[in-house]
Amino acid sequence: MVSFTIRNALIPVESGYQTVDVHLAGDGISAIGSSLEPLGEVVDGTNKLLLPGFVNAHTHSSEMWQRGRIPPFPLELWIAELYDGTPLDPEKIYLSALGTAVETLLSGGTSVVDHLVLIPGQELETIAAVVKAYQEVGIRAFIGPLIQDQSLTTSIPDGNTQQQHEPYYRNTADTLSLLKTAIAKFHNPEAGIHILAAPTGMQLCSDALFEGCVELSQQAQICCHTHLLETKAQQQLATEKYGCSAVEHLKHLGFLGPRTSLAHCVWLSDRDIEILAQTQSTVVHNPLSNLRLGSGIAPILKYRQAGVNVAFGCDGSASNDSQDLLEAIKIGSILHNITDFDYRHWITPRQAVEMAALGGAKGLNQQDRLGSLTVGKQADLVLYDLTQLSLLPQTDPIGLLILGRPVQVVHSAWVRGKRLVAAGKVTTIDVEALRQQLFEGSKDGGDRTSAMLAQVETHYRTVMGLNP
Amino acid sequence: MVSFTIRNALIPVESGYQTVDVHLAGDGISAIGSSLEPLGEVVDGTNKLLLPGFVNAHTHSSEMWQRGRIPPFPLELWIAELYDGTPLDPEKIYLSALGTAVETLLSGGTSVVDHLVLIPGQELETIAAVVKAYQEVGIRAFIGPLIQDQSLTTSIPDGNTQQQHEPYYRNTADTLSLLKTAIAKFHNPEAGIHILAAPTGMQLCSDALFEGCVELSQQAQICCHTHLLETKAQQQLATEKYGCSAVEHLKHLGFLGPRTSLAHCVWLSDRDIEILAQTQSTVVHNPLSNLRLGSGIAPILKYRQAGVNVAFGCDGSASNDSQDLLEAIKIGSILHNITDFDYRHWITPRQAVEMAALGGAKGLNQQDRLGSLTVGKQADLVLYDLTQLSLLPQTDPIGLLILGRPVQVVHSAWVRGKRLVAAGKVTTIDVEALRQQLFEGSKDGGDRTSAMLAQVETHYRTVMGLNP
Known part of the structure; x- marks a missing residue:
């Protein structure tokens, strides 16, 4: 029944942070607690921050x-x-x-x-x-x-x-x-x-x-x-x-x-x-x-x-x-x-x-289903690796996640209980192939001059009070 | 004499971009041109942007x-x-x-x-x-x-x-x-x-x-x-x-x-x-x-x-x-x-x-030695990989480098002609060991209350006209 157990993850609580285990069952969060039984696939949350x-x-x-x-x-x-x-x-x-x-x-x-x-x-x-x-x-x-x-x-x-x-x-x-x-x-x-x-x-x-x-x-x-x-x-x-x-x-x-x-x-x-x-x-x-x-x-x-x-x-x-x-x-x-x-x-x-x-x-009228780490809500979760250089030294994990410039810090992500990212890589599609297709699809890249721009610029400058 | 040849790199020129070869000799840039002789270590600049x-x-x-x-x-x-x-x-x-x-x-x-x-x-x-x-x-x-x-x-x-x-x-x-x-x-x-x-x-x-x-x-x-x-x-x-x-x-x-x-x-x-x-x-x-x-x-x-x-x-x-x-x-x-x-x-x-x-x-009074791709200047250079996802699709490389959110795009970097980054990794120090040391050195991390803050806050709010 339980698909994932995230063990020893840090989560924010009112007074700071707490280390917990989290069960994901089907598409939802089924339990949050300490020392939950390891069921389903076990993901090590040590030195990681779990957020909605x-x-x-x-x-x-x-x-x-x-x-x-x-x-x-x-x-x-x-x-x-x-x-x-x-x-x-x-x-x-x-x-x-x-x-x-x-x-x-x-x-x-x-x-x-x-x-x-x-x-x-x-x-x-x-x-x-x-x-x-x-x-x-x-x-x-x-x-x-x-x-x-x-x-x-x-x-x-x-x-x-x-x-x-x-x-x-x-x-x-x-x-x-x-x-x-x-x-x-x-x-x-x-x-x-x-x-x-x-x-x-x-x-x-x-x-x-x-x-x-x-x-x-x-x-x-x-x-x-x-x-x-x-x-x-x-x-x-x-x-x-x-x-x-x-x-x-x-x-x-x-x-x-x-x-x-x-x-x-x-x-x-x-x-x-x-x-x-x-x-x-x-x-x-x-x-x-x-x-x-x-x-x-x-x-x-x-x-x-x-x-x-x-x-x-x-x-x-x-x-x-x-x-x-x-x-x-x-x-x-x-x-x-x-x-x-x-x-x-x-x-x-x-x-x-x-x-x-x-x-x-x-x-999006989803506040009853999404947006917080709450038992019964959908398992749309992200686990951040706090040992990446951009999240070190260890200070306030949320402070540094938000005010720093995190690079490659998403270790795992789940949506509707399905794991989409593992060990920092998207697992559901071939990102290397995507890169190749974006590269090939833009070989005609380069500068163009917009015909429409010339048409609207003069009027825009006039009506907005800018010098011609 | 020539330590590095960067081949086929894109550089900005007045009218757009140009593909060139660059020679680095000692600590300086010794030549920039098309089809230079490959001397020293050859670095492939194809689909890469070279900037000072x-x-x-x-x-x-x-x-x-x-x-x-x-x-x-x-x-x-x-x-x-x-x-x-x-x-x-x-x-x-x-x-x-x-x-x-x-x-x-x-x-x-x-x-x-x-x-x-x-x-x-x-x-x-x-x-x-x-x-x-x-x-x-x-x-x-x-x-x-x-x-x-x-x-x-x-x-x-x-x-x-x-x-x-x-x-x-x-x-x-x-x-x-x-x-x-x-x-x-x-x-x-x-x-x-x-x-x-x-x-x-x-x-x-x-x-x-x-x-x-x-x-x-x-x-x-x-x-x-x-x-x-x-x-x-x-x-x-x-x-x-x-x-x-x-x-x-x-x-x-x-x-x-x-x-x-x-x-x-x-x-x-x-x-x-x-x-x-x-x-x-x-x-x-x-x-x-x-x-x-x-x-x-x-x-x-x-x-x-x-x-x-x-x-x-x-x-x-x-x-x-x-x-x-x-x-x-x-x-x-x-x-x-x-x-x-x-x-x-x-x-x-x-x-x-x-x-x-x-x-x-x-x-820093270094305009004669640094800051542009000029023969005779110091070889302080960065080569950006334009095939990374964050720099795709191919549009205007400098536009996307500056206005996008580039992630792991520095392929190579040289300072004083010495290569410090290769294939996206710093080559001169052990970054993994650094991560470990930053991690260990901050185990006492956490919230503290500043004694000095309490001392200055009341006066600051008064003198800056903020409500007490």
Whole structure:
């Protein structure tokens, strides 16, 4: 019955750390105690730290093909470069999902939220490709097909310049129908695959699309996810588009709630923060992407003080440009120390672990099943090797895991009770073959000039008040 | 004569990248070209990127013993915790210097500036311990014995509270005499060991100590290094102590100049920035430490626009808490995108490489010998493996190296023409034995309560205007 016994592992307790044994039975944690009977496969936890798996709570897996390539640009121009280079091949989509899963796993993540760019005309094939990849690796996946019904140029504020926009190639009804099909075909929580209702964001979606997503999420009992107020330009756009803040408008549409997670949330007012708290919405903080794109510092300490749940994400690899979740947690913790002079408000390493694990689970309505070392919860666990150079000398294991730069410290990882990493290696797929395929698949790599960039840059500089 | 031929390595050139062969002869680069004759040991550079070694331009090696341990505190309280736990054993100092050198090397650094905490009464033994460590690893080292002549409590502004301070245990003349002995005994540039005149900072040093350092630096032709305006509290202290800015005062003392590097420089005025530019001083940017301690964001884009040379440092491992130089370069590049809305001012990955290599060399008066791939310069080189998962897919190699999260990508490294890393492993010391020694040496690890912290916290909160 018991599949694994993890012996002598260090776990955090209120007063410090404790050494325990842990039984994993089926897909769950069946016992935590001292001197448990060794049953099933015994894993030596000596000099190792056991934590609940973290959630990479916002990413776009296919951006891996463009990581490192896009120069320093703000979101609105960066995205023009991105769109010109998005892969149009389900096989590539499959490979970048494998890569995203591997990097997430090897940096402490056992769940990934993939806000997935869809290949036009091959939308279901795109979803099928990432489902295949995540099932093969074994990581728990929350896939939000990236849907919108307005074209890219509408995402830049007009600024009274009377811009004309092309209609989007697919209408709202067809878009919602696509999501409905995706839910029917792929949503399978028991197998660790969840579909999310995930409109791109207010900058590219109609009210009807948001409302349709809310309806589908209620029918299918799925969670909602979207980008929200990532940039100053979007804040300005919301005023033009709604005459109120984007948060107020999304509340009005019924999109906010305890099953909704919102990526970025950089440009919110104190009133907006109150609304997030009232609706029990979750903020997904993507600190590295917010710096890379110059979006700003999300007011995370204010969120925490207002009681808003916060999780961490890497964001897509073209805006970070990595899926190292521990790096996102480190920077997402220490970045805020410069926003509040009173150090008593700063995020401690233990609080960061809780945000990354339980905070991530809450935003996906999984707080009863994931996010803590609790008997009865799912066995989504990570065992860190405290004898690796980057975690030495022995000091405070969680302090060094979060504030250091851990390298190859994940000794073992389990998802749904299945062991995916052993002795630092992913056991479920051939990572060497993946490396070879990523290498071969990018031989055409190199600089390109984006046609769309030239088209939008002049308008962007004008409307944002930058010198021509 | 030629010791190494690196064949088919990618190097950056103005228009992109070029594949070249490189000859290393003795301690220098003797040829760069296409199809050079394979002489000496041939190293295959295929699918590898060759860059000049970076400079870890500010750290404190012995802090490694406390990394991960100190909770989120601002500098003035953090340092009270630090002082209580500084190792008092030259053997431990030796081990943490080895660890600092290894982490620096494996993240692209070939030079390290160690602003070295001295064991009272064993000052020369402390320096001897790190010299031994750096010589064994083979990394180029710039060792600045951390000297001061005022006690720790003087570093917090008085705020009209008439604080009394203990005199420092060693007087100014003895301190300068100690530095003089250290220079005579250890300064040996030909062997890759440099001593710096490195007073701790204006918050702990008298004018006489600064002036004595300037005199010794001129006599011995060595460089100067100090902490400068890391925190708001220090800015306030400078006003109390000098009645002018700390930069104006250091200029007046003759401490600034092209052979002086200044760690942090967070709280400078525009006028101060002009002085740094006029005196050709170098700023060492320690972004991770500045975030961890809540010090603020150094105005690096302003420095660059004013023509001030900027280098990158990790800072000591108790305030970062790692010696991964690539992480410091990444965050030190993207952090500033949120300080200037015009993306045309943002630091590009190629500019970051130049800052980390040539910028670091300039601050140590080594620009004629280090910092670029130039025939005649010293062979301080790093070869990155572009087939590692974290550098795939193939896009822009420098873009991904700087903006990604490279893991185990240093294939080879040379310092003074000697190969220190091969196939990803440090070849000059036994890293496994080092791990074991760091592990054994920290078995007493755990939480302590700092006596000094309680002593200074109340006064700090009062004078900085924080609620009691």
